[in-house]
Amino acid sequence: MKAAExxxxxxxxxxxxxxxxxxxxxxxxxxxxxxxxAGHLVTAGGKRLRPTLTLCxxxxxxxxxxxxSDDAVTGAAAVELVHLGSLYHDDVIDEAxxxxxxxxxxxxxxxxxxxxxxxxxxxRASELAASLGADVAGLLAATIGELCSGQVLELQxxxxxxxxxxxxxxAIEGKTASLMATACRIGGMVTDLDSDDxxxxxxxxxxxxxxxxxxxxxxxxTGTDEALGKxxxxxxxxxxxxxxxxxxxxxxxxxxxxxxxxxxxxxxLTARGIVTSNGSVGFAYDVARSHAKRADxxxxxxxxxxxTVSAGLRRLVEDxxxxxx
Numbered sequence: 001m002k003a004a005e006x007x008x009x010x011x012x013x014x015x016x017x018x019x020x021x022x023x024x025x026x027x028x029x030x031x032x033x034x035x036x037x038a039g040h041l042v043t044a045g046g047k048r049l050r051p052t053l054t055l056c057x058x059x060x061x062x063x064x065x066x067x068x069s070d071d072a073v074t075g076a077a078a079v080e081l082v083h084l085g086s087l088y089h090d091d092v093i094d095e096a097x098x099x100x101x102x103x104x105x106x107x108x109x110x111x112x113x114x115x116x117x118x119x120x121x122x123x124r125a126s127e128l129a130a131s132l133g134a135d136v137a138g139l140l141a142a143t144i145g146e147l148c149s150g151q152v153l154e155l156q157x158x159x160x161x162x163x164x165x166x167x168x169x170x171a172i173e174g175k176t177a178s179l180m181a182t183a184c185r186i187g188g189m190v191t192d193l194d195s196d197d198x199x200x201x202x203x204x205x206x207x208x209x210x211x212x213x214x215x216x217x218x219x220x221x222t223g224t225d226e227a228l229g230k231x232x233x234x235x236x237x238x239x240x241x242x243x244x245x246x247x248x249x250x251x252x253x254x255x256x257x258x259x260x261x262x263x264x265x266x267x268x269l270t271a272r273g274i275v276t277s278n279g280s281v282g283f284a285y286d287v288a289r290s291h292a293k294r295a296d297x298x299x300x301x302x303x304x305x306x307x308t309v310s311a312g313l314r315r316l317v318e319d320x321x322x323x324x325x
Contacts, residue, residue, distance in 0.1 A: 057187025150174020
């Protein structure tokens with residue numbers, strides 16, 4: 001389901017159509033292969049959570065009762081292009097075969113094409129950000145750096161059965177939460193939110209990102225291939241030990257003996273069974289809920305947001321948490 005469908009804001013559907021049009025316009029490339037590859041995941045759909053957050057921050061200037069400016073639409077498209085570009089690169093790193101229920105770009109074409117297509121989308125995003133001014137361009141560039149740092153930190157702990165919770169938190173702050181914080185901040189920047197409200201919506205986005213990633217990591221263990229659009233248990237297969245696994249490793253010698261190396265398919269199922277049966281998923285889910293609460297508290301500090309917009313964003317966060325239910 002699209003993230004925008006949760007919020008109940010009258011202009012949002014039309015504004016998201018404007019974002020989709022901007023995305024399609026900016027993925028056009030000279031050359032058939034790059035053109036097709038760059039557009040592959042755009043046309044596959046997705047929740048569009050990040051551009052939705054950008055638009056909602058921008059509604060602070062319109063009270064959520066009329067369309068946002070063209071600059072807000074441009075900012076929303078820029079953050080989604082960064083997200084998509086990072087997915088292309090992630091799929092190369094993970095050797096993923098599917099994404100969003102379709103063949104990944106690396107599987108359909110090649111790793112080289114996927115890397116170049118991802119670079120192309122990041123370049124397009126940077127071009128859009130530059131059109132909004134040096135402050136926005138600098139923020140987006142810094143965020144791309146945070147995405148890379150978070151991903152590298154995760155790679156440093158592949159197959160690490162002694163990975164700490166602090167290491168996990170630092171990685172997802174970089175690879176996920178930073179872009180959601182930036183998505184919110186850009187929406188406020190292009191509509192001239194005052195500094196206190198700008199900081200509040202940025203903090204809201206950061207905690208939404210933390211909540212989203214932890215829930216995603218839980219779903220990788222509890223979900224199905226069909227629901228996820230990719231193989232369930234993929235993180236375990238790749239040696240990425242997420243929060244519920246880190247908790248489970250503290251108490252399960254059997255899990256410690258299984259992990260720390262590549263797994264056969266049967267061992268992945270066994271490991272998932274251990275993690276989902278000993279309370280670790282519930283503990284991780286509690287952490288996700290705590291970030292949802294902190295997102296709500298940050299939202300309460302954003303005085304410029306209309307109550308209708310705030311209520312819609314709260315429903316959005318509730319829906320993110322409830323994905324596990």
